[in-house]
Amino acid sequence: MTLNMKIEGILSERVTTSEQSSTVRIADMAKKLKEKGAAVYDFSAGRAFEHTPKYVMDGAIKAMRAGDTHQTMAQGTTSYREACAIKLHRENGITANPETDIVATMGCKQGLTVSLLAILNPGDEVIVEDPCFVSYKQTIRYLGGNPVEVPLLPANQFRWKRDQLESAITERTKAIIMCTPHNPTGVVHSIEDLAEVAFVAKKHNLYVITDEPYERMVWGGRRHLNLASLPGMRKRTITLMSLTKSFSMGGWRIGFAHADEHLLEQMTKLQQHLITCVSSFVQAGGAIAFGQSPNDEVKKYWAEWEKKVTFFTHSLNEINGIKCYTPEGGFYAWMDISELNIPSEQFCDLLLEREKVALVPGVSFGKHGENYVRVTCVKSWDEINKGLEGISSFVQNL
Ligand code: GLU
Numbered sequence: 001m002t003l004n005m006k007i008e009g010i011l012s013e014r015v016t017t018s019e020q021s022s023t024v025r026i027a028d029m030a031k032k033l034k035e036k037g038a039a040v041y042d043f044s045a046g047r048a049f050e051h052t053p054k055y056v057m058d059g060a061i062k063a064m065r066a067g068d069t070h071q072t073m074a075q076g077t078t079s080y081r082e083a084c085a086i087k088l089h090r091e092n093g094i095t096a097n098p099e100t101d102i103v104a105t106m107g108c109k110q111g112l113t114v115s116l117l118a119i120l121n122p123g124d125e126v127i128v129e130d131p132c133f134v135s136y137k138q139t140i141r142y143l144g145g146n147p148v149e150v151p152l153l154p155a156n157q158f159r160w161k162r163d164q165l166e167s168a169i170t171e172r173t174k175a176i177i178m179c180t181p182h183n184p185t186g187v188v189h190s191i192e193d194l195a196e197v198a199f200v201a202k203k204h205n206l207y208v209i210t211d212e213p214y215e216r217m218v219w220g221g222r223r224h225l226n227l228a229s230l231p232g233m234r235k236r237t238i239t240l241m242s243l244t245k246s247f248s249m250g251g252w253r254i255g256f257a258h259a260d261e262h263l264l265e266q267m268t269k270l271q272q273h274l275i276t277c278v279s280s281f282v283q284a285g286g287a288i289a290f291g292q293s294p295n296d297e298v299k300k301y302w303a304e305w306e307k308k309v310t311f312f313t314h315s316l317n318e319i320n321g322i323k324c325y326t327p328e329g330g331f332y333a334w335m336d337i338s339e340l341n342i343p344s345e346q347f348c349d350l351l352l353e354r355e356k357v358a359l360v361p362g363v364s365f366g367k368h369g370e371n372y373v374r375v376t377c378v379k380s381w382d383e384i385n386k387g388l389e390g391i392s393s394f395v396q397n398l
Helices: 003-010 022-035 054-065 078-092 107-119 135-142 162-167 191-203 261-274 280-291 296-317 344-355 381-396
Strands: 102-105 125-130 146-151 173-179 207-211 237-242 255-258 332-336 372-376
Touching: 054 280, 078 102, 078 237, 078 255, 078 280, 102 107, 102 261, 107 135, 107 173, 107 207, 107 237, 107 255, 107 261, 125 135, 135 146, 146 162, 162 191, 173 191, 191 207, 296 332, 296 381, 344 372, 344 381
Parallel strands: 125 146, 125 173, 173 207, 207 237
Antiparallel strands: 102 255, 237 255, 332 372
16 A cells, blocks of 8 residues: 555544635635736735735734744633724724633634634534635535535525424524625615525524625625624624725734624633634734724725725626626625536636736635626726736637
């Protein structure tokens, strides 16, 4: 027996049977090509062009220089949790006790892992959107659960209906995961949408995990609404927030989960074992970003992103064969390529090969994403213009 065979035999099936994250895989591939000198226009993963606002960086640097380089409480520093509670009160209508209701996480993704670990037993089912963020189903499976997809149909403006949700429920259903503003469709859930989910969760005694990394990015004067602030939902909702998108802090890996004490206690225990804590000086920067009202430096980013999202989606819509709505929130264009009669994966592979433009195939978000391709709109104006030229010439020559 060769060494390789032995290794294959002993690796976990959980991992070997799983697929890579398409967002991270494609972004890594684009980075590697760029490192080799290729001119690649990367609109794959949700990463904005801007760096973290200076006042947040200054806060983290100051903390580091002052000796804030040691491990913190597993739940997060008191000042970080207080800043998160202030933010929830100021912007989201949620009253949170920083001592019992908030735990620091390494972004929403790690927050999702500890949330699911706290509630899932093997064989439990979790309802997810189709299309949904690429890591939900995989994380559920890693933890021994089963994702159950409920489609977001264009005919329903990519929103769930109560009867769709109810017909997916079995005696094993434990939770629902939803994302608002939605990745990848760009829907910002209205009070009516949230009320449908709340009704079903209460009637069937389910938890709901709301993934809200795009909550600061709502366009056209819309407002972001939180499920946890609806009557009777606080106890059964885990709210995940992060600074990754809104403050261009993806590399910091910082966010938090807000949940009822009975969940928070378990999630904190998990953090003790899994990561000990989120980096200390990262929490110091995070406390500034969440605690203070957003200042002009970061508000400028959001205004610029709305312009870019509107320009990019309008321009894509002008290309023959492509249909694209202007998103209500978030920074993705979800472009419908059904008229082009080409699978979304092949569209993206050929586009990268021929025009050096990297996008994410809709099918990686679920089978109802097959006729779509996702574009991150918030790159530099130069990249946006070059990317548009590449997509347009590629589609014309298909
Ligand atoms: N969440 C982002 C996206 O959807 C970043 C990539 C990732 O972490 O998967 O592109």
